[in-house]
Amino acid sequence: MHRIRRAVATLACLALAGGGVAACSGSDGPDDTVDAFLDGWKKADLSKVGFVTAAGAKISAADVTTQLKALSGDLGKTAPALSAPGDATETNDNASETIKVGWTLPGGATWTYDSTVRLTKQSSDGWQVVWEPAIVHTKLTDGESLELRRKSADRGDLLGADGKPLVSPRPVVTIGISPERIEDQGKLLKALTGALKTIGVTLDEKDLTTRIRSSDPTAFVDVVTLRRPDYDKIRSKVRDLAGTVFREENRELAPTRAFARALLGTVDVATRDDLDANPDTMAQGDMVGHGGLQERYDAQLRGTPAQVVVIARKTPEDETDADRIFATDAVPGTSVKTTLDVKTQNAADSAVAAEKNPSALVAIKISDSSVIAVSNGPDGGTVNTALTGQVPPGSTYKMVSTLGLLDKKAVTLDGKVDCPATQKVSGREFKNSHDMKLGQVPFRTDFAQSCNTAFVNVAPKLGADGFKAASTSLGLGEKWDLGVEAFSGTLSPADTPTELAAATFGQGATAVSPLAMAGATAAVARGQFIQPKLILEPAPAAALPDGPELAATSIDPLKTMMREVVTKGTGESLKKVPGGPVSGKTGTAEFQDGSDETHSWFIGWQGDVAFAVMVEKGGLGSEAAVPIVNRFLTALNK
Numbered sequence: 001m002h003r004i005r006r007a008v009a010t011l012a013c014l015a016l017a018g019g020g021v022a023a024c025s026g027s028d029g030p031d032d033t034v035d036a037f038l039d040g041w042k043k044a045d046l047s048k049v050g051f052v053t054a055a056g057a058k059i060s061a062a063d064v065t066t067q068l069k070a071l072s073g074d075l076g077k078t079a080p081a082l083s084a085p086g087d088a089t090e091t092n093d094n095a096s097e098t099i100k101v102g103w104t105l106p107g108g109a110t111w112t113y114d115s116t117v118r119l120t121k122q123s124s125d126g127w128q129v130v131w132e133p134a135i136v137h138t139k140l141t142d143g144e145s146l147e148l149r150r151k152s153a154d155r156g157d158l159l160g161a162d163g164k165p166l167v168s169p170r171p172v173v174t175i176g177i178s179p180e181r182i183e184d185q186g187k188l189l190k191a192l193t194g195a196l197k198t199i200g201v202t203l204d205e206k207d208l209t210t211r212i213r214s215s216d217p218t219a220f221v222d223v224v225t226l227r228r229p230d231y232d233k234i235r236s237k238v239r240d241l242a243g244t245v246f247r248e249e250n251r252e253l254a255p256t257r258a259f260a261r262a263l264l265g266t267v268d269v270a271t272r273d274d275l276d277a278n279p280d281t282m283a284q285g286d287m288v289g290h291g292g293l294q295e296r297y298d299a300q301l302r303g304t305p306a307q308v309v310v311i312a313r314k315t316p317e318d319e320t321d322a323d324r325i326f327a328t329d330a331v332p333g334t335s336v337k338t339t340l341d342v343k344t345q346n347a348a349d350s351a352v353a354a355e356k357n358p359s360a361l362v363a364i365k366i367s368d369s370s371v372i373a374v375s376n377g378p379d380g381g382t383v384n385t386a387l388t389g390q391v392p393p394g395s396t397y398k399m400v401s402t403l404g405l406l407d408k409k410a411v412t413l414d415g416k417v418d419c420p421a422t423q424k425v426s427g428r429e430f431k432n433s434h435d436m437k438l439g440q441v442p443f444r445t446d447f448a449q450s451c452n453t454a455f456v457n458v459a460p461k462l463g464a465d466g467f468k469a470a471s472t473s474l475g476l477g478e479k480w481d482l483g484v485e486a487f488s489g490t491l492s493p494a495d496t497p498t499e500l501a502a503a504t505f506g507q508g509a510t511a512v513s514p515l516a517m518a519g520a521t522a523a524v525a526r527g528q529f530i531q532p533k534l535i536l537e538p539a540p541a542a543a544l545p546d547g548p549e550l551a552a553t554s555i556d557p558l559k560t561m562m563r564e565v566v567t568k569g570t571g572e573s574l575k576k577v578p579g580g581p582v583s584g585k586t587g588t589a590e591f592q593d594g595s596d597e598t599h600s601w602f603i604g605w606q607g608d609v610a611f612a613v614m615v616e617k618g619g620l621g622s623e624a625a626v627p628i629v630n631r632f633l634t635a636l637n638k
Contacts, residue, residue, distance in 0.1 A: 030088035030095035030119045033127040037117065038082040038099065041068065050128035052120060064131050071136040073145030073312065075103045081112075088119070095119040095127065101137070105148070105307045106280045109328045113137070139311055139325060147312040147322065150283055153303030155252065156333030158264060158293055160340045161370065167264065167294075169250040173231040175224055175238060177208075180217035182243035185209075192223060192244075195237040199230050200379070220245055227257065252287065258349045260340060260373075261380025263387065263484070265292025291382060293336060293535075296484060300538070303333035337537040339370035344609070344636060351632035352377025352613075355624060359615040360386035361632060362518040366608050369522060369530040371482070371515070373611075377628075387486045390511040391614065394589030395450045396601045397506030399524060401462055402447060402561065404470030406554035410461035413557045414442045417458055419451035425501045430456045433588060433620060447561040448569030450586055455505040462504055464494035473547060474520035475529040476512065481542040483535025487513040507590055514612040521603045522610035523547070524562070525583070527555050559583060562604065570622050571602065577630055579637035582606045584629075588620045600624035606633055 033049065040046040046061040046068075053059050069076050081102035088097035096119065102112040115138055118130040133140040140146070157165035175192070182188055193203045201224060208223060215221050223244075238244055252267040254260065270286040281299075282288065289298035306329055310322035348361045352375050363373035374386045405411045419438035422431045432452050438445060446454035462470075468491060471477055477491040492508035494500040502508035515532065523529040529547035533540075562583040565571045570586040584604020600618030602625035604611060611632065618624030 030127045034084050034097045034117050037129050042079045051131045052128050054132050059131055071133050074148040075146045093122045107304045111326050144311050144313045147310050149308040151306040153305050153330035154332040156301040156335040159335050159337040167252050167254050170253040171228040172225050172251045174247040176220045176222050176245045177243050178245045179212050188243045195234040258380035260345050262376045262384040263292050263374045265294035266290050267294050297336045301333040304331035306330035341372040344373040347632050347635035348373035348375035350635050351628045357615050357618055360514045361613045362386050362514045363611045364518045364522045366522050366525045366610050369532050371532050371534040387515045389513045392589040393506040393512045394587035394601050396585050396587035396603045399585050400470050401504045404462050404466040408466050411443045413444045416440045417443045417446050417454045419446050419454040423453040423456045426497050428498045444561050448564045450570050452505045456501045459501045459504040467494045474523045480531050480544050481540040483540040489516040514614045517603050518612035525605045525610050577633045579606050579633050602626050602629050
């Protein structure tokens with residue numbers, strides 16, 4: 001009944017206030033005045049409450065509101081939870097009541113404590129709140145405020161297949177410019193550009209000039225952050241330049257700059273955009289994930305920082321003194337476990353590094369479908385083409401079409417299929433690279449030599465249904481969930497004779513990623529599609545179920561043909577690569593009408609490792625993709 005009586009009385013009090021009474025200070029009792037005060041505190045409107053100071057002097061509601069805001073400090077960005085669970089204690093013209101104050105701290109932790117509101121009706125017509133800083137917190141006095149201090153939690157790790165961190169603290173040096181120290185800006189920028197170029201770093205002089213112009217004379221204007229070994233290579237060239245300044249620290253970094261860079265992302269100091277988008281969970285100086293897995297799983301990896309509430313006050317020396325009154329414990333970030341294998345990843349990165357055109361390589365462990373390398377060349381890149389690229393597969397798709405043809409018993413290893421230099425379908429002419437013409441030869445020879453026109457000739461036997469069935473049996477065009485953005489392909493409808501003919505050898509509307517083709521290749525090598533997996537913990541919620549076993553009567557001859565690509569076909573330069581027999585398929589993909597430029601592909605496997613390599617504008621598959629495979633397998637088998 002106590003809370004009901006107080007609620008009714010408060011409503012009556014507020015109604016009176018609306019009619020011109022300045023405060024709830026009549027015969028309603030101190031409980032009602034406290035309720036009105038707490039309601040006004042939450043709403044930042046104390047106009048319905050009367051106040052006096054501890055000395056008995058009048059003080060306006062507006063002044064109390066201002067002081068409340070100042071005393072609340074960092075916590076005052078949101079209203080506290082306030083309640084008066086008990087009854088006021090009255091002694092003649094004075095009273096007091098215990099209240100509960102609850103603050104929600106950044107990250108969601110709550111801090112709740114008791115405080116006391118004193119009241120008086122001396123020299124007045126009713127109850128008034130005795131205003132004092134101790135209402136906000138019992139230890140607060142004039143000129144002090146509640147402030148937050150925070151300590152970042154230990155960041156979780158990105159773990160490799162062996163459970164060890166892929167990323168760890170490594171020393172870096174940030175080269176900066178202090179505008180007030182510059183003697184000759186043109187000369188300085190030219191020297192920095194030349195020095196950085198020697199280690200493969202390009203300086204945007206225009207952007208740097210703009211930032212120098214807009215900075216304070218004493219500012220530290222970031223130029224570039226380098227790993228310590230890279231910095232040491234140019235130290236003598238930049239250390240004594242008039243205007244340069246330096247900052248040394250540790251950053252969370254992968255083993256090398258290129259190491260799965262587009263996949264992993266980076267960990268850097270929070271930007272203004274980060275802080276604006278996450279005001280309650282980030283603070284200046286926090287380390288935040290940018291790009292790749294570091295950004296996708298940032299909240300999990302960052303954990304929850306410790307929050308410390310202090311009473312802050314200015315000293316006579318104009319410094320800030322602080323007493324700790326409450327703290328939460330930091331909650332360390334939770335690690336993310338991947339399937340990446342360090343040795344395989346390093347082999348992939350070194351293989352694509354030597355190719356000047358953008359390239360991508362994905363390697364998958366055939367036995368369990370683990371993605372063991374994701375590489376984007378030549379320098380690791382920031383766009384993860386290896387997983388998300390959408391490009392035509394070219395002749396690598398002959399692997400898929402051949403599976404469909406074998407399933408339909410439309411071809412055999414030794415059954416002859418004509419390979420003319422050109423072939424027309426509904427008025428559209430199809431041709432082979434370099435005008436190749438084989439004539440009537442066994443289909444295995446058409447496959448090994450990558451004869452487009454032979455596939456055009458058998459396209460009607462495959463049909464749109466066979467094309468789709470073979471593609472989906474290898475997971476292509478299906479919905480995959482790897483715990484990271486990935487593209488499994490879009491399939492050509494193969495709904496006209498010309499589109500079916502083109503799609504059969506990978507030049508229709510079909511688009512794939514290197515990941516998609518590596519997954520399909522692993523399925524052929526394994527004899528069953530199992531969706532590639534990359535993130536183990538936290539496990540993806542909607543991984544595609546395993547496919548049925550593929551017919552041995554189709555898979556066995558397809559494997560034979562893919563082996564012959566290397567022993568007597570377009571991939572012959574891989575015949576002596578270290579590590580054992582290689583099977584695969586080259587691909588040359590036209591990607592723009594009217595252009596002679598083509599993407600270069602190779603898909604294949606060796607032992608338990610399946611892989612796909614794509615080089616943008618690399619020409620024939622044998623010209624750019626196959627040399628990358630050679631370097632990859634050579635490095636992997638050292």
